[in-house]
Amino acid sequence: MTTSTFTIGPLPIAPGDDEGRRARAHEDGFLYVPGLLAPAQLAPLRALVDEALARRGWLVDGRSDPALRLGRWDDTRWTAFLADVLASAPYQALAAAPELLGVIRLLCGDDPELHVGDVCRLVSPGAVDLTTPPHQDAAYLRDAADVWTAWLALGPCPLALGPLALYPGSHTGGLRAHAPVAAGDGVVGTDVPEGAPWCASALAPGDVLFFSSLTIHRALPNVTADELRVSVDYRYRPRASITSIATAY
Numbered sequence: 001m002t003t004s005t006f007t008i009g010p011l012p013i014a015p016g017d018d019e020g021r022r023a024r025a026h027e028d029g030f031l032y033v034p035g036l037l038a039p040a041q042l043a044p045l046r047a048l049v050d051e052a053l054a055r056r057g058w059l060v061d062g063r064s065d066p067a068l069r070l071g072r073w074d075d076t077r078w079t080a081f082l083a084d085v086l087a088s089a090p091y092q093a094l095a096a097a098p099e100l101l102g103v104i105r106l107l108c109g110d111d112p113e114l115h116v117g118d119v120c121r122l123v124s125p126g127a128v129d130l131t132t133p134p135h136q137d138a139a140y141l142r143d144a145a146d147v148w149t150a151w152l153a154l155g156p157c158p159l160a161l162g163p164l165a166l167y168p169g170s171h172t173g174g175l176r177a178h179a180p181v182a183a184g185d186g187v188v189g190t191d192v193p194e195g196a197p198w199c200a201s202a203l204a205p206g207d208v209l210f211f212s213s214l215t216i217h218r219a220l221p222n223v224t225a226d227e228l229r230v231s232v233d234y235r236y237r238p239r240a241s242i243t244s245i246a247t248a249y
Contacts (some may be wrong), residue, residue, distance in 0.1 A: 015188030029171030029215035064228035110238035133189035162222035
């Protein structure tokens, strides 16, 4: 698939065995695990999110108005929405799903500390200029060297809706220079080489992307007519990392 500025190929599916998954994550900086969660596991959180969206008029009969232009990090409407969602029982419960923690434990090499920068993202249809640019999470998360993210959409996420694209192997160069995308914008971006081998796939409910805080990733634009992209980022770090950070102060 070719977008206006870059070409992407499909995400490689994670091996089924632990050793294969460790090797793939070490090489690529991410894992794509289709069907890790059952759609029913997402349903309580999706219902809560849909109620919060409908209450604000952001979702009417399952459709969203592109004029809303949701997607900026500093949008106070979005931060108020987060206050409703992040502390909710469904949000907290899904973060602790055994299926997610099992993969995270494998990647971290330790029991994980939960909720180290979680968000529930909203991206309006047609707001192409608000599409998240290439970046590493370590550029804006404190003490992020050992952090891994589990990213999942709360519904079907075809390429047109704007799932993540990841740059395999980009974690090996360490933290790269980042700069604000625009004056006053809280989003930071980093340069990538021309022809970088981006990977992305259409995602079904329950598919999960795991990636390192050093892996360069970006969103694809939401080019649908009236669909709001709703996704969650659950972030984890190994408990041993928490202990070492506390000891250093």
